[in-house]
Amino acid sequence: MTLPQDLRAVFLDVGGPVYDDENFVAAVLQALDELRADQGRGPVERSDFRAVYDRIRAQQGGSLRRALAAELLGDPQLRDALHERTRAHWHHPAGTLYPDVLPFLAQLRGRVTVGVLANQERAVVDALTRDGVADSVDVWGVSAIVGHEKPSPELFTWCLAQAGARPEQAVHIGNRLDTDVRPAAALGLGTVWVLRGEAPDEPTPAQLAEPDLAVRGLDGLAARLLAGTAV
Ligand SMILES: [Mg+2]
Incomplete structure (x- = not known):
C-alpha cells in the first residue's frame, strides 16, 4: 500500500496523534x-x-x-x-492537546473528509469541542459511541462508510502498529505512524517498514498527504 493519490478521507487516532498518551x-x-x-x-x-x-x-x-x-x-x-x-x-485535560493538531486540521479543511477513529470514551467529544478540534471533524468514529473497537475492522469500515470513501482513498493516522497501522493496512487504507506516546522511543527498521509513512509529529504532514490530490 502507498499513500492515496486520490485522497478523500483522513482518519485520526486520538491518544498519541491528538492528545498526550x-x-x-x-x-x-x-x-x-x-x-x-x-x-x-x-x-x-x-x-x-x-x-x-x-x-x-x-x-x-x-x-x-x-x-x-x-x-x-x-x-x-x-x-x-x-x-x-x-x-x-481517563480524561483529556486542557493543555494536553498537541500544538500541531489545529494547524494540521486547518490545512485539511475543505479538501478531505476528516474523521476521528479511536478507542475512546464518549467524553472525548467534549474535550475535542473545548479545544477547537470538533469543528474540523466530519466523522465521529469513537469506539464508545459506535460500539466497535480497534483493531477490529468494523470501526474502520464504519468510518469509511460515513465518509463515503473507499479504503484506497483514505489514510489512517495512529501511533500504534497493532491497533492502527496493521488493521488499517489490512483493509487497504494508507497508513501514517506517529512516533509519540505509545509508539516506541526507538522503533526498529522492521517496525518502520510497516506504515506507508512514519513521522514524529503532524507538522508538514498535510502537504504530504494532499500532494497527489487535485485542488
Ligand atoms: Mg493511540
Missing part, C-alpha cells in the same frame, strides 16, 4: 493504586510501571492491561477490573 498513563496509574489499596498494598512503584509500559510500547503488540494486572497486581484476572477503573479516570 500521558493522560491514559495517569488514569491507569490511579486505577492500579486503587486496586492495590484494595489488596492492602501500597501504590505501584512508578519505575516498575514504566518498565512494563515501555516493554509493551517497544513490542507494539500484546495486552498492556494483562501485563499490568499480572505483574503489578499479581493477578491477570484483574485485567477487566483494571480496564473499568481506568475508564472512569
Whole structure:
C-alpha cells in the first residue's frame, strides 16, 4: 500500500496523534493504586510501571492491561477490573492537546473528509469541542459511541462508510502498529505512524517498514498527504 493519490478521507487516532498518551498513563496509574489499596498494598512503584509500559510500547503488540494486572497486581484476572477503573479516570485535560493538531486540521479543511477513529470514551467529544478540534471533524468514529473497537475492522469500515470513501482513498493516522497501522493496512487504507506516546522511543527498521509513512509529529504532514490530490 502507498499513500492515496486520490485522497478523500483522513482518519485520526486520538491518544498519541491528538492528545498526550500521558493522560491514559495517569488514569491507569490511579486505577492500579486503587486496586492495590484494595489488596492492602501500597501504590505501584512508578519505575516498575514504566518498565512494563515501555516493554509493551517497544513490542507494539500484546495486552498492556494483562501485563499490568499480572505483574503489578499479581493477578491477570484483574485485567477487566483494571480496564473499568481506568475508564472512569481517563480524561483529556486542557493543555494536553498537541500544538500541531489545529494547524494540521486547518490545512485539511475543505479538501478531505476528516474523521476521528479511536478507542475512546464518549467524553472525548467534549474535550475535542473545548479545544477547537470538533469543528474540523466530519466523522465521529469513537469506539464508545459506535460500539466497535480497534483493531477490529468494523470501526474502520464504519468510518469509511460515513465518509463515503473507499479504503484506497483514505489514510489512517495512529501511533500504534497493532491497533492502527496493521488493521488499517489490512483493509487497504494508507497508513501514517506517529512516533509519540505509545509508539516506541526507538522503533526498529522492521517496525518502520510497516506504515506507508512514519513521522514524529503532524507538522508538514498535510502537504504530504494532499500532494497527489487535485485542488
Ligand atoms: Mg493511540
